[in-house]
Amino acid sequence: MSKLVSSKLGMKSFNYAIGMFGTSIPINMLKTYAAIYYVDSLGMTTVQLSLMLLIYTFIDALDNPVYGFLSDRTRTRWGRRRPWLVIGTPLLVLGFIAFYSPPAFLAGNSLVVYCMLFYILTGTLDSVINANYAALFPELFRDDTSRSKVNALRQAFQLVAMIISIALTPVVTKALGYSLTSILYGLLGGGVILYMSLTSRETSIRTDEVKPQLWDSIKSLVTNQKFWVAGFSNAFYSAAMSLVLASMPFFVKYALKLSESQTTFLFAAVLLIAIGCVAIWARWVRKYSLMPVWRASLITLAVAFIPLYFANSLISGIICSALVGFGFAGVITTMDLIGAKIMDEDTQKHNLRREGIISNALGFMNRLNGLFTSFAFYLVFVLYQYESGANPGPQPDQASRFLLTMFPPVLMVISFIFSFFINFEKADYTPAVVETK
Helix, strand or coil, X not given: CHHHHHHHHHXXXXXXXXXXXXXXXXXXXXXXXXXXXXXXXXXXXXXXXXHHHHHHHHHHHHHHHHHHHHHHHCCCXXXXXXXXXXXXXXXXXXXXXXXCCCCCCCCHHHHHHHHHHHHHHHHHHHHHHHHHHHHHHHHHCCCHHHHHXXXXXXHHHHXXXXXXXXXXXXXXXXXXXXXXXXXXXXXHHHXXXXXXXXXXXXXXXXXXXXXXXXXXXXXXXXCCXXXXXXXXXXXXXXHHHHHHHHHHHHHHHHHCCCCHHHHHHHHHHHHHHHHHHHHHHHHHHHHHCHHHHHHHHHHHHHHHCCHHHHCCCHHHHHHHHHHHHHHHHHHHHHHHHHHHHHHHHHHHHHCCCCHHHHHHHHHHHHHCHHHHHHHHHHHHHHHHCCCCCCCCCCCHHHHHHHHHHHHHHHHHHHHHHHHHHCCCCCCCCCCCCCECC
């Protein structure tokens, strides 16, 4: 009997965790290679890209609470989250493919409009998918022990996806081009998301369960200090890593003076080390508790950026990138557990199931990184006169070092400071739940 229960728990964990592989494939290629593709290859300027990221951030601010609210109020025989996942996934794939398949006749302002339209569309559909996926996490796994194990597994899946969608993409796009690569990645990621959606069973909806109200939910979030502290800490961390993804190709090209395909080795160093270290950080969470390990991971990542500034060859770049991977593993292992605890406390305090709106609101805070990445690209233009691939300015090497190794550690230190303004009382959040068939 114990083996049967263990097998069911194992499949439950696998079916949910693999969803992170699917959600990570499209969005990571979108965020990592949008700048190098549209600015360095198609002729958009860094100022235009900066403006697009700024507009996208504010649109994301408006739509995220609405998506979460609608998800929490959804009542179907298939559950709250599954309909959104099943309907949103094909639309996400189509938007992603369109972004990397612009018509050849577009140029100038028409290219900027096209880029902005499909970047925003794909980004907002990613918000729908990830908010519903994140809302399932505290529903399906009710204690810190199971959460740390499952989160380590799903982060490992995410890192494998990042190896494909980030590290291998320069090689794949060189062979297939961006359009065919986006089709391949879109179908792969979408298929895995649908598998997760159809095999992960949500908790059942009680007939007497009260539907959350929008303004009450927003008021509760606005007055929740832990939500704001965790949200800002996550936002600064996400901004740092978004800059890593967007600026690594520039760093390889201008600072290390290597071909774009060599970016694969630096990204691989970050991600392979992270895969190997996720289990280590998860073990430390179980041994020392969540909060001190979370804070340790934030400052570790901040310090890890410093040696990368001095890298001047492929070998030194790989070694320094591996240090970033170690810190990165710690943050991704702990950050989602913080969000789950905030959802637990809200459910216990208000006797309402609002995982959707909370996860979406945390997702919005995460996407505030667009403000910081937009500002970073604008600073590159102001400080170093880097405008585009056709006009990189007099110091493109220093511009790329600024983006990758100077701005991110400052953001991580701010994230670390925020982490000291939040703590959780020890409590048992294990209410009885029933799974839908």
